Amino acid sequence: MNSPQTLAIIGTGMIACSLALALRKNTPKQFPHIIGYSAGDSCHQAKELGYIDQICSINEIFSQADIIILAAPLLINEQIISTSPAPQPHQLVIDVGSVKSSIMKVAKKYWQEHACHFVPCHPIAGLEKTGPKHANAELYTNKRIILTPDKHTCQAKIQQATKLWQTCQAEVHYMDAQQHDKILSKSSHLPHLLAFTIVAGQYQRDGKSCFEWSAGGLRDFTRIAGSDPKMWTDICLSNPTALKQTLSEFMQDLQHLQTLIEKQDGKNIQKIFQISKTARDNFYQEKDPKHSP
Structure with missing residues (x-):
């Protein structure tokens, strides 16, 4: 990932624009050209804010980009996979969705052997707010990113996706998709x-x-x-x-x-509440002693 590459975002919301911001901040020479597509007006907002340099069609993205981020809603991402060209050997495709098994099945169905260039990803980060105006270059700092490749996923692509997230100062983990x-x-x-x-x-x-x-x-x-x-x-x-x-x-x-x-069973009601309080307090104390509840 040393030579300049074209980064593409499909779905220019807060999650993907935060990733673009982080990559540009931490490796400014790595991604000199970022292109994007969105079905709504968020793409124009992202361009106005400087998060992407050019608005392209999906077909243009798959023909021009080195790294493609699928960041639309889950079912739209699956539809995009079903109608888009299969990724080429030099390309890496990742997604940022919260469900992994379904999109992996779709990628294998439509991209077949080329699905090896797709690395499913799920950043455990985000806000309840949406849209590129809420993008934040620090969103992934010290946050967990789950990658769910399988035995057919290209090892080089897994390594590339891992480095991509580590560039954003994220902590990368690997997990089975169903798990x-x-x-x-x-x-x-x-x-x-x-x-x-x-x-x-x-x-x-x-x-x-x-x-x-x-x-x-x-x-x-x-x-x-x-x-x-x-x-x-x-x-x-x-x-x-x-x-x-x-x-x-x-x-x-x-x-x-x-x-x-x-039953007015106060003893067992309080027992449930105490289990809950103790479990939550202990978890956050271990995770961040300075900011425990």
Whole structure:
């Protein structure tokens, strides 16, 4: 990755533009030309902000770029793969989606042996805000990036993708795609679904009163309900097997808590709450002693 390369972004939102900013900041001579495409007006915003130099079509991107970042919503990324030319040996294609198994299947189906040049990636970083105006060159600093290659993925491409993220000061990890989807359904997808459901349900039943009479708890817990609805719809549709199991387990836990409340079983209610508090406090104390709760 020493010679200058053309970087391409398909889906010029906050995630991809932050990656472009970080790469340009840390290796200014490596990517002198960044091109981009988006179905909406974010591409023009990204160009005005200087995050990309040129707006191109998807076909132009696949013919001109050395590194291609798929950063559109998940189902759109899969559609792009199904209609785009297969990557060439000199090209690296990565994505930044929150579900890995489905897009890997699509890449193998349509790109066949050329899918070896595709390295699925998931940056465990982001905000509930969207759009290039929220891009931040420091977004990936000290954040975890999960790569989910399989035995068919080209080792040189895995190394290239790893170096790309390390250039952004990120911490790279490797995981099986199905394991990734199962873990993220619990650590990320479920919390988002709960936030969306709580806000939508209470607002539809009670209107603005649910916000007017809330303290910081509702606001803090449902912050992520401000995330992109299209992106999270695609995540739900792309990870149904893991989410079905995760939602089932959560509903069992919630039903158990409801039963304890009905029985006025304060001892076991408090026991659940204490387990939760201790687990959370210990985790964040170990992760960052200076900023533990």
